[in-house]
Each structure stands twice: as structure tokens, then as C-alpha cells.
Amino acid sequence: MSGENRIRELMESIAKAKSALEELKTKGAGIPAAEKNAIRLLGTLNALEVQFHPLLLEEDGTKEG
Amino acid sequence: MSEYWNPVLETLPPNRTRALQFAKFRSTVEWVYAKSRLYRRKFDEAGFHPSQLKSFDDIRKVPLLTKDDYRCQGVDPFPYGDTLCVPLEDVTVFHQTSGTTGTPVYQPDTWADWEWFSECWATVMWAQGFRPSDRLFLPFGYNIFIAYWAGHYAAEKIGCEVVPGGVLGTTERLMKMKELKATAFMATPTYVLGMAETARSELNSDPREWGIKKILCAGEPGALIPSTKKRMQDTWGCPVMDHVGATEVGAWSFECTHEPGGLHVLESMFLVELLALDSDEVIEKPGVPGRIVITSFDRLAQPCVRFDTKDVSMWSERECGCGRTWRILEGGVHGRVDHITKVKGVLFSPVAVEEVVRSFDELTGEFEIIVEKDGDLDRIRLRLEMPPDIEGEAQDELCARLLSNLRWKTQLNFELKREIFGTLPRYALKAKRFLDRRKEAVK
Numbered sequence: 001m002s003g004e005n006r007i008r009e010l011m012e013s014i015a016k017a018k019s020a021l022e023e024l025k026t027k028g029a030g031i032p033a034a035e036k037n038a039i040r041l042l043g044t045l046n047a048l049e050v051q052f053h054p055l056l057l058e059e060d061g062t063k064e065g
Numbered sequence: 066m067s068e069y070w071n072p073v074l075e076t077l078p079p080n081r082t083r084a085l086q087f088a089k090f091r092s093t094v095e096w097v098y099a100k101s102r103l104y105r106r107k108f109d110e111a112g113f114h115p116s117q118l119k120s121f122d123d124i125r126k127v128p129l130l131t132k133d134d135y136r137c138q139g140v141d142p143f144p145y146g147d148t149l150c151v152p153l154e155d156v157t158v159f160h161q162t163s164g165t166t167g168t169p170v171y172q173p174d175t176w177a178d179w180e181w182f183s184e185c186w187a188t189v190m191w192a193q194g195f196r197p198s199d200r201l202f203l204p205f206g207y208n209i210f211i212a213y214w215a216g217h218y219a220a221e222k223i224g225c226e227v228v229p230g231g232v233l234g235t236t237e238r239l240m241k242m243k244e245l246k247a248t249a250f251m252a253t254p255t256y257v258l259g260m261a262e263t264a265r266s267e268l269n270s271d272p273r274e275w276g277i278k279k280i281l282c283a284g285e286p287g288a289l290i291p292s293t294k295k296r297m298q299d300t301w302g303c304p305v306m307d308h309v310g311a312t313e314v315g316a317w318s319f320e321c322t323h324e325p326g327g328l329h330v331l332e333s334m335f336l337v338e339l340l341a342l343d344s345d346e347v348i349e350k351p352g353v354p355g356r357i358v359i360t361s362f363d364r365l366a367q368p369c370v371r372f373d374t375k376d377v378s379m380w381s382e383r384e385c386g387c388g389r390t391w392r393i394l395e396g397g398v399h400g401r402v403d404h405i406t407k408v409k410g411v412l413f414s415p416v417a418v419e420e421v422v423r424s425f426d427e428l429t430g431e432f433e434i435i436v437e438k439d440g441d442l443d444r445i446r447l448r449l450e451m452p453p454d455i456e457g458e459a460q461d462e463l464c465a466r467l468l469s470n471l472r473w474k475t476q477l478n479f480e481l482k483r484e485i486f487g488t489l490p491r492y493a494l495k496a497k498r499f500l501d502r503r504k505e506a507v508k
Contacts, residue, residue, distance in 0.1 A: 007073060039176070040176055042177070043175065043176035043177035043179075043180050044176075044177075044180050046177040046180060046181065046363075047177075047180040047181055047183075047184040050181060050184070050334070050362070050363040051071050051074065051184070051333075052073070053085055053088070053089070055081070055084060055085050055088055056073060056074075056077075056081075056085070
């Protein structure tokens with residue numbers, strides 16, 4: 001892992017994916033094939049989100065409060 | 066490809082891990098206080114509010130959660146009651162605990178929670194060397210107990226080929242493993258040894274020749290008891306690594322391929338504390354036994370906050386050659402607090418007996434410990450299965466050596482009852498080898 005830039009890029013990609021999936025869920029509302037799969041994909045994406053927390057970007061990530 | 070599932074988190078400096086844990090702990094506490102009737106009630110009764118969390122030390126103000134707290138389940142929203150933190154329609158899977166320590170706990174998970182659970186398992190399995198080239202056989206019943214469900218999904222996530230071995234009997238499972246040339250499997254230590262015994266007796270086959278490259282053990286202590294680990298490794302001819310998790314908690318710890326003699330705590334997903342055996346004092350010093358208290362982060366439907374597992378361990382001071390900065394629990398889980406008891410005034414742990422019994426290669430390794438009262442005095446008996454090929458004086462000498470070793474290890478004199486080979490129960494999941502009948506006598 002080459003550093004904070006890479007983490008930042010990953011987090012930006014995750015955010016974009018989340019935004020796209022939220023849009024998919026909204027546009028697919030009422031169509032189970034779209035809505036249910038979008039919800040499932042968002043749940044899966046959550047597993048990525050918890051792996052890359054914003055605190056990882058802070059230079060001095062020692063703040064407790 | 067990195068040797069770590071998440072190289073950033075697994076090698077993060079400890080002070081940054083701690084900061085991350087505090088941030089996640091606070092989010093979790095705020096979540097459960099807002100969403101769960103149980104936690105709102107507990108925190109209010111204890112005079113605690115999430116706004117009191119200003120620093121890591123404030124975590125100790127949060128009241129402990131125990132299995133007794135789950136008695137509030139069974140009411141609406143049925144069946145989870147006061148523990149549920151999400152709308153019932155968001156729950157996509159039900160599991161429950163085995164109930165070995167009392168009334169089973171119901172555990173709901175949303176799809177996001179279930180993906181989180183398999184993410185934890187993926188971290189564990191990647192650390193144990195599971196890779197897309199593995200054909201993983203799961204000799205598991207696929208039922209309401211959580212057991213290896215998440216291991217199945219994590220293995221798929223990693224890219225392994227998963228062979229579900231549910232429903233089949235032990236012999237059929239072994240035949241399928243051999244037929245498909247499985248490279249790995251998961252089971253409790255009891256079943257790992259049981260499967261090997263069946264392979265030899267029913268299939269007349271030596272499991273060491275099957276090409277199994279790794280075994281993940283979970284569900285009960287054993288893989289970190291040196292003699293049990295050696296017995297499993299010798300029997301199957303491959304590394305055997307421990308993983309400890311719990312239905313209410315998640316997959317919170319693992320032994321890596323470097324086998325450091327303990328369990329790495331998955332510190333990015335959980336906060337693990339050790340509390341004194343007889344008080345709520347937090348233990349930070351290595352080498353001091355304490356009971357394991359765990360908070361799970363990022364599990365939304367029914368998180369556990371400072372859940373007292375009643376399991377015992379101690380921090381290690383060693384660093385692992387794997388390079389992970391996550392702390393290690395020395396020797397893994399040593400046993401249950403309620404199994405660590407005084408017998409004849411001496412502190413006793415059943416794990417010590419397993420260590421001695423399994424160090425004798427001549428023995429089958431099957432045993433049972435019974436503690437009971439004889440008037441006012443404690444009596445401790447060991448039922449021990451005898452090997453079929455050792456009799457007479459040779460058996461007497463074996464038993465004498467065993468009792469001597471037990472006396473040295475535990476400071477106790479055991480009454481030995483020799484049992485015929487095959488008469489003690491074989492378990493497919495957790496073994497029940499310790500029976501303390503003194504408590505029944507009191508009732």
C-alpha cells in the first residue's frame with residue numbers, strides 16, 4: 001500500500017460507488033429486481049466502507065475525541 | 066497480492082488503532098443508545114450517557130453486557146425484543162447460540178451485517194493462508210447455529226472453491242473430501258480428531274496422504290493447547306490454526322500462519338478488553354489472566370457492547386513475525402470463568418487435563434472430568450478411554466505415568482476410571498468434557 005493517497009483514492013471510489021448505488025435504489029424503487037439488488041449491493045459495499053475509515057487519512061490519527 | 070487482507074489496518078501503529086477503536090466505539094454506543102430499548106435502559110440505570118465518552122478511559126464507564134441481558138428477547142418486535150436496533154424488515158438472517166451455558170440467544174443480522182461478518186472471517190482466513198487455489202470442504206451441518214456459515218461466504222469472497230458437506234455423515238464427508246482432493250477444511254478440534262479416527266477405522270486410510278494443506282479450528286479450545294494441536298497436525302500432516310468467535314460477537318480473533326502461540330485480536334473490527342476475574346478492573350499488563358469483554362463495531366442489527374464472554378485469557382508481550390500490529394492473547398482462550406474453579410482448595414482449569422491427556426500419543430485422547438462432593442470433601446474423577454492395543458501391566462504403567470503428570474500439572478490427585486475404547490461420546494461440534502456436579506448438589 002503506497003500511502004495516504006492510495007487510501008484517499010480508494011475512499012473516493014467507494015463514495016462514488018455508494019452514490020451510484022443509492023441512485024440505482026431510488027430509480028429502481030418498486031421494481032424488485034432493481035431495488036432489492038441495489039440494497040444488497042449497498043450492504044456489500046458497507047463491508048468496504050468499514051475497512052477504510054476517514055481516520056486513516058489523518059496525519060496524526062491519535063485523537064481520541 | 067498482499068499477505069494481509071487489509072494491509073493498512075493490520076499494520077497500523079498501535080496508537081492509531083486505538084484512536085480508530087475509540088471513534089468506532091463511540092459511534093457504536095451512540096447507535097445502540099438511540100436504537101435499542103435494552104441499551105437505553107442499561108445505560109440509564111447505570112447513570113451513563115454516550116456524551117460522557119471523551120477519552121479511551123471513559124469506556125470503562127459503559128456497563129457490561131451479559132447473557133442474562135438477553136432475557137428481554139422474545140417480545141415484540143418478536144423474537145428479538147429489546148435488543149434489536151433496526152426495523153425488523155431489515156433483518157435477513159436468524160441464528161442462535163448453542164445454549165450450552167443457558168437459554169439460547171437469538172442473533173439477527175441485516176445483509177450489511179452478514180457481509181461484515183464474512184469480512185471478519187475473510188481477514189481471518191487470509192491470515193491463515195486460504196487462497197483462491199484452495200478447495201475448502203465444510204463438514205458442517207448448516208443449521209441455526211452460526212458456526213461456519215460466515216466461513217463459507219468468506220471463502221467464496223476470497224475466491225476459494227467451497228464444497229458444502231452438510232447432511233452427510235462423517236464417513237460420507239471423508240469420502241467426498243478424498244474424492245475431490247480437498248486442500249483444506251474447518252471443524253472443532255474434537256471433530257478434527259474424530260474424522261481422522263473414522264478415516265482410519267472406516268476407510269482404512271491415512272489422512273496424512275490426502276493432501277490437506279491447512280485446517281481452521283473453531284468452536285472450542287484445542288488448537289492452541291500444544292498437545293492437542295500437535296496431535297491434530299501429526300494426524301493430518303498439515304498446519305492447524307485456531308480461530309475464536311461467537312454468535313453474539315463475531316469473528317474476533319485468529320492464529321496466523323506464523324502460529325505465535327496465541328490469537329491476534331481483529332482490532333479494526335472489535336475492541337477486546339480483559340477484566341479481572343473477580344472485579345471489573347481492566348487488565349493491560351501481559352501475563353495476567355482476565356475475562357474477555359468484547360465490543361463489536363459496525364454490526365448494526367444487534368451489536369454487543371462490552372459483552373462479557375466469560376472466557377479467560379491473558380495479553381502476550383511477544384510480537385509476531387507476521388508483522389501485524391494487532392495484539393495477541395497468549396495461549397488463546399484458556400477456558401470459561403465458570404470452569405476455572407477450586408477443587409480441594411486448588412485452582413483448577415479443565416484445559417490442563419486436556420494438555421496432559423493429549424500429550425500421551427498412546428491414548429485416544431477421549432476423556433471426561435467429573436467433580437462432585439463426597440460429604441464435605443471435593444472429589445475429582447477422570448474417565449479415560451483406554452487404547453484397544455494396550456492391556457495388563459503396560460496399561461497399568463501408562464495410567465500411573467498419566468496420573469503422575471496430572472498431579473504435577475494440576476496439584477490434584479485424580480481418581481481414574483478406565484473406560485473401554487469407543488465408549489466415551491464423540492462430538493461433531495463442541496465437546497462437553499467437564500461436569501461439575503457440586504453445583505447440582507447445592508440446588
